[in-house]
Amino acid sequence: MATVEVKNLRKQYRNVVALDGVSLEARAGQMVTLLGPSGCGKSTTLRCLAGFLEPDGGDVRIDGESILSIPSNRRGFGVVFQNYALFPHMTVAENVGYGLKLRKCAKSEIHARVVEVLRLVRLTGLEDRLPREISGGQQQRVALARALVLKPRLLLLDEPLANLDARLRDEVRWLVRDLQQQSGITAFYVTHDQSEAMAISDMVAVMKAGRVAQFASPREIYQRPAERYVANFTGEANILTCRTAVPAGETRMRVGVGGADLEVDCAPAARTAGDVELLLRPEALRLAAPGDTAAFRGIVTKCAFLGASQHCEIELHDGNILKLAAPPNARVVPGENAGVVIDCTHAWAMPKVPA
Numbered sequence: 001m002a003t004v005e006v007k008n009l010r011k012q013y014r015n016v017v018a019l020d021g022v023s024l025e026a027r028a029g030q031m032v033t034l035l036g037p038s039g040c041g042k043s044t045t046l047r048c049l050a051g052f053l054e055p056d057g058g059d060v061r062i063d064g065e066s067i068l069s070i071p072s073n074r075r076g077f078g079v080v081f082q083n084y085a086l087f088p089h090m091t092v093a094e095n096v097g098y099g100l101k102l103r104k105c106a107k108s109e110i111h112a113r114v115v116e117v118l119r120l121v122r123l124t125g126l127e128d129r130l131p132r133e134i135s136g137g138q139q140q141r142v143a144l145a146r147a148l149v150l151k152p153r154l155l156l157l158d159e160p161l162a163n164l165d166a167r168l169r170d171e172v173r174w175l176v177r178d179l180q181q182q183s184g185i186t187a188f189y190v191t192h193d194q195s196e197a198m199a200i201s202d203m204v205a206v207m208k209a210g211r212v213a214q215f216a217s218p219r220e221i222y223q224r225p226a227e228r229y230v231a232n233f234t235g236e237a238n239i240l241t242c243r244t245a246v247p248a249g250e251t252r253m254r255v256g257v258g259g260a261d262l263e264v265d266c267a268p269a270a271r272t273a274g275d276v277e278l279l280l281r282p283e284a285l286r287l288a289a290p291g292d293t294a295a296f297r298g299i300v301t302k303c304a305f306l307g308a309s310q311h312c313e314i315e316l317h318d319g320n321i322l323k324l325a326a327p328p329n330a331r332v333v334p335g336e337n338a339g340v341v342i343d344c345t346h347a348w349a350m351p352k353v354p355a
């Protein structure tokens with residue numbers, strides 16, 4: 001198991017600054033996800049780790065030692081990319097065993113390791129098929145097996161599920177996580193899919209224009225995002241600009257927002273920020289029932305039945321719109337007045353940061 005430190009990585013392509021000081025780390029056995037929109041520098045970071053690209057500055061250390069001078073083929077990493085490019089003329093077993101053959105392993109050892117890894121990725125029985133004779137999800141699992149069979153000290157996965165349909169993506173996502181945990185391999189995973197990142201990671205680096213906007217656990221980036229950008233990228237978010245905001249104790253603030261005056265937890269930087277925004281995830285809000293004390297009042301502008309719940313939007317008197325979930329059979333009528341109750345344990349104040 002390897003500990004990986006990425007320190008102040010910089011990379012410029014002609015006039016494009018792709019990485020502007022990326023720092024993060026993976027402790028031994030962790031799965032670290034790089035999450036962010038297209039063009040934010042996720043793949044460039046991974047390619048620098050893999051050794052396919054040379055950074056202009058910064059360092060990558062494994063167990064304390066810089067690896068930048070080691071060529072990619074000598075780093076001993078397993079790499080699975082979106083276009084996983086299996087050899088079309090080789091069977092599944094030959095594809096998986098190819099790396100071991102290059103390492104001049106004995107035939108009997110190759111056979112034993114291929115059988116074992118195909119069992120892990122649940123492809124037993126398909127050993128003799130060609131890539132074109134198996135499905136996309138199975139091909140992706142062959143690519144994964146091909147990387148795992150070499151027992152890499154670090155696994156690098158760049159959008160490995162991007163070519164799969166939604167159902168398969170879900171299935172293979174759990175398999176990737178199970179395999180990574182069972183094998184204890186430290187891994188970096190690139191995705192722009194927030195739910196994928198949340199589901200499979202120990203730590204998530206939310207990237208923004210070549211920098212890491214926040215590096216924290218999935219729970220922390222969802223419940224305690226550093227700023228609006230992170231909050232928006234990690235799930236449904238109601239973000240309201242606070243009219244007033246004053247510190248209240250070590251880690252809390254009193255904020256005036258949407259006609260309410262609330263005491264909430266806050267990001268450290270919010271305490272000294274000029275402007276403060278309040279994050280209310282949908283689970284922080286519910287429609288008021290008769291007798292409830294509503295923090296906010298407004299008019300229902302939208303209600304859509306989703307099966308397990310209804311998606312509702314309430315326009316407050318100050319023009320802010322709140323999105324929340326209501327029980328499937330609650331009576332919610334567009335155009336009517338509604339009160340909204342807030343659970344302040346799910347509220348979070350953040351500094352207002354320029355986009």
Ligand SMILES: Nc1ncnc2c1ncn2[C@@H]1O[C@H](COP(=O)(O)OP(=O)(O)OP(=O)(O)O)[C@@H](O)[C@H]1O
Nearest residue numbers: 013016017018037038039040041042043044045192
């Ligand atoms: N070979 C290249 N030459 C010039 N610019 C490049 C090159 N590769 C990437 N870039 C630019 O560098 C920036 C970061 O690209 P990168 O591929 O790392 O982003 P990404 O977050 O992985 O995006 P995606 O999710 O679309 O793959 C982008 O602005 C991109 O256009």
